[in-house]
Amino acid sequence: MTRKEIIPQIEILVEADAGALSEQTLLSEITHWDSLAAVGFIAMVDENFGFTPSPKRIAESKTVGDLVDLVIANLKGQ
Amino acid sequence: MSGVRISGMRIAGIASAVPDRAHLPTEFYELFGKEEVLKVVNSTGVHKRHLAPPGMCTSDLCVAAANRLLCEGKWDRQSIDAVIFLSQSPDYFLPFTAALIQRRLGLSTECAAFDVNLGCSGYVYGLWLAGSLIAGGGMRRVLLLMGDNTSHVSEEDKSVALIFGDAGAASILDKTEEPGEFIFVLGTDGRGAKNLIIPAGRCRKPSDATTRLRREDKDGNRRSEEELYMNGAEIFAFTLAEVPKMIRQVLTASEKNIETIDSVILHQANKFILEYLAKRMKIPMEKMPLSLGEYGNTSSASIPVTMTHCLRDQLSRRKMDLLLGGFGIGYSWGAVTCTVGEIVMPEMIFLGMDEIDGKP
Numbered sequence: 392m393t394r395k396e397i398i399p400q401i402e403i404l405v406e407a408d409a410g411a412l413s414e415q416t417l418l419s420e421i422t423h424w425d426s427l428a429a430v431g432f433i434a435m436v437d438e439n440f441g442f443t444p445s446p447k448r449i450a451e452s453k454t455v456g457d458l459v460d461l462v463i464a465n466l467k468g469q
Numbered sequence: 470m471s472g473v474r475i476s477g478m479r480i481a482g483i484a485s486a487v488p489d490r491a492h493l494p495t496e497f498y499e500l501f502g503k504e505e506v507l508k509v510v511n512s513t514g515v516h517k518r519h520l521a522p523p524g525m526c527t528s529d530l531c532v533a534a535a536n537r538l539l540c541e542g543k544w545d546r547q548s549i550d551a552v553i554f555l556s557q558s559p560d561y562f563l564p565f566t567a568a569l570i571q572r573r574l575g576l577s578t579e580c581a582a583f584d585v586n587l588g589c590s591g592y593v594y595g596l597w598l599a600g601s602l603i604a605g606g607g608m609r610r611v612l613l614l615m616g617d618n619t620s621h622v623s624e625e626d627k628s629v630a631l632i633f634g635d636a637g638a639a640s641i642l643d644k645t646e647e648p649g650e651f652i653f654v655l656g657t658d659g660r661g662a663k664n665l666i667i668p669a670g671r672c673r674k675p676s677d678a679t680t681r682l683r684r685e686d687k688d689g690n691r692r693s694e695e696e697l698y699m700n701g702a703e704i705f706a707f708t709l710a711e712v713p714k715m716i717r718q719v720l721t722a723s724e725k726n727i728e729t730i731d732s733v734i735l736h737q738a739n740k741f742i743l744e745y746l747a748k749r750m751k752i753p754m755e756k757m758p759l760s761l762g763e764y765g766n767t768s769s770a771s772i773p774v775t776m777t778h779c780l781r782d783q784l785s786r787r788k789m790d791l792l793l794g795g796f797g798i799g800y801s802w803g804a805v806t807c808t809v810g811e812i813v814m815p816e817m818i819f820l821g822m823d824e825i826d827g828k829p
Contacts, residue, residue: 426628426688427512429702433709434745443709446702 397459400439404431414456421455436462472722473653475600479645481610482813483784484538485638485777486530487519487764489819494631501627509631514740518634518765521618522822527558528566529825530637531614532573533818536826538639539574542813546574550608551581553598555591555615555769557798559584562671570614573827581608588665589736589797591615591769592638593805596793597653599642609644617768621667623683623692629699632739634765638773641813651807654719656711661800664703669694704797708742712796713750719792719804727752730806731789732780736796737761737771769795777817785814 394414402412405423418424429449436444444461452458494516497506510516521530531554539546552574554567567582576582581602587594592615599611616637624630669680680694692698712735720726727733733756735743740761747757758779760771767774772793776784783789788810796802 426701427508430512430705430741433702433705434741437709438749443706446700446706449702 394459394463397462398455400435401432401455401458404428404435412455414454414459416455418452418454418458432458440466470656471654471718473597473655475597475604475651475653476649477644477646478600478603478651479643479647479649480596480807480809480812481641481643482538482542483638483640483773483776484534484541484815484818485636485770485774486534486537486818486820487634487636487767487774488521488525488530489821490520490522492518492520497624497631500625505627506631509627512739512741513632514759514761515632515634515765516762519636519819521620521635525618525820525822525825526560527556527616527618527635527637528554528560528570528573529828530616530635530820531639532570532637532826533820533824534637534639535570535574535612535614537815537818538641538813541815542641544610544641547577548610549576549580549612550610551599551602552576552612553583553585553595553614555585555587555595555613556617557586557588557768558617558620567614574612576612587801588617588768588799589738589771590795590799590801590803592736592772593653593793593795593803594655594801595640595769596642596651596805596807597655597803599640600651603642603644611642613640613642614638615773616770621695621697623690623696625683625691626696627690628688628701629697632766634767636764636767636770636774638770638777640773649808651805652719652723653803653805654715654722655803656715656801658707658711658800661703661707664700664707664800665698665798667695667697704738705742707800708738708746708796709749711800711802712746712794715796715802715804716750716792716794719794719806723806725790725792725806727756729790730756730792733757733792733794734772734775734780735794737764737766737775738797739766777814781814781816784810784812787811
């Protein structure tokens with residue numbers, strides 16, 4: 392799984408158009424990024440990547456890239 | 470503890486009560502906007518709730534459920550050896566509510582009575598406690614009451630305002646010679662205490678003018694420190710970590726599997742969580758009854774409310790192999806496998822303000 396493959400899954404989660412998000416997109420600028428989306432993100436990562444991301448680190452994330460980092464870091468065993 | 474076994478007890482009857490006033494999510498359209506409300510409802514699955522009017526306590530719902538149960542089962546009130554009131558919404562700071570209930574129900578003065586403070590894991594803990602009193606505590610008949618009301622929820626806090634419903638339930642547990650075991654898994658992780666909490670208004674942080682003041686958080690929700698705070702993402706992460714493990718443990722200890730269980734009744738947290746758990750645990754949704762669409766998340770009463778709402782016909786007529794599981798505030802969790810059936814099970818009670826029995 393590469394970084395580029397994770398972003399479309401986040402787009403589905405926040406009902407954004409395909410290709411609408413980049414790593415630089417601020418979460419605060421995404422209409423549907425809220426506490427429900429954070430729960431959805433946890434479920435998506437659990438289902439597709441087999442681990443539960445830290446809710447604290449999700450809350451601290453500022454950009455889409457930060458969310459991608461969370462997934463990639465775990466996959467690399469960090 | 471995993472695999473605690475209690476035998477010599479049976480569930481003899483279960484009754485559930487809710488306030489007669491139904492509330493719909495449309496009431497929140499003006500405050501949060503229709504689109505936002507529908508988004509929450511779509512995720513939580515809570516389309517209706519019954520909420521107590523001011524002055525109606527959890528104990529009133531429990532007393533109504535107990536009175537109906539005692540009447541339908543034709544049980545002698547003097548035969549109740551112990552009454553347990555399990556709730557986070559007592560009548561008073563003190564005295565404990567079970568004492569008031571002993572009088573209101575006309576139970577014997579030789580009856581043991583006490584309160585237990587637990588939430589979503591409460592039904593399983595209550596069965597274990599009642600079973601322990603029967604198996605080792607010399608009791609022959611225990612009346613187990615539980616439930617909560619939502620009076621400490623801010624209607625301006627979207628993360629909690631649309632989820633919780635009020636309910637009270639009563640169960641009668643009897644000593645029996647019949648074979649059959651209740652097999653329990655129980656657990657606690659106090660690191661989660663901060664994620665579901667009313668921070669002020671008791672000893673740790675007494676009530677004052679500042680704790681009563683509602684403030685807006687970063688998500689735009691407004692609540693005071695004397696109202697319920699819930700971190701939904703943390704609770705969900707906890708659920709994913711502990712609930713599948715708890716279910717596996719109780720099935721292993723019972724030498725059962727999902728195929729041999731007739732019904733899996735989980736605490737009615739919200740639809741998203743329950744459907745996700747079902748998918749991950751490969752539990753068919755037909756085996757996982759839901760009551761949250763009609764009654765919301767009813768805290769410790771959610772398992773008996775679901776049994777009354779969804780399984781009343783079956784449980785009145787035949788024995789079923791059940792897996793019950795509760796999880797939430799504390800964090801605290803518990804699961805049990807047991808055989809329940811041919812029990813006294815009145816219809817859902819809808820309690821009006823003018824129907825409260827023996828109000829103190």
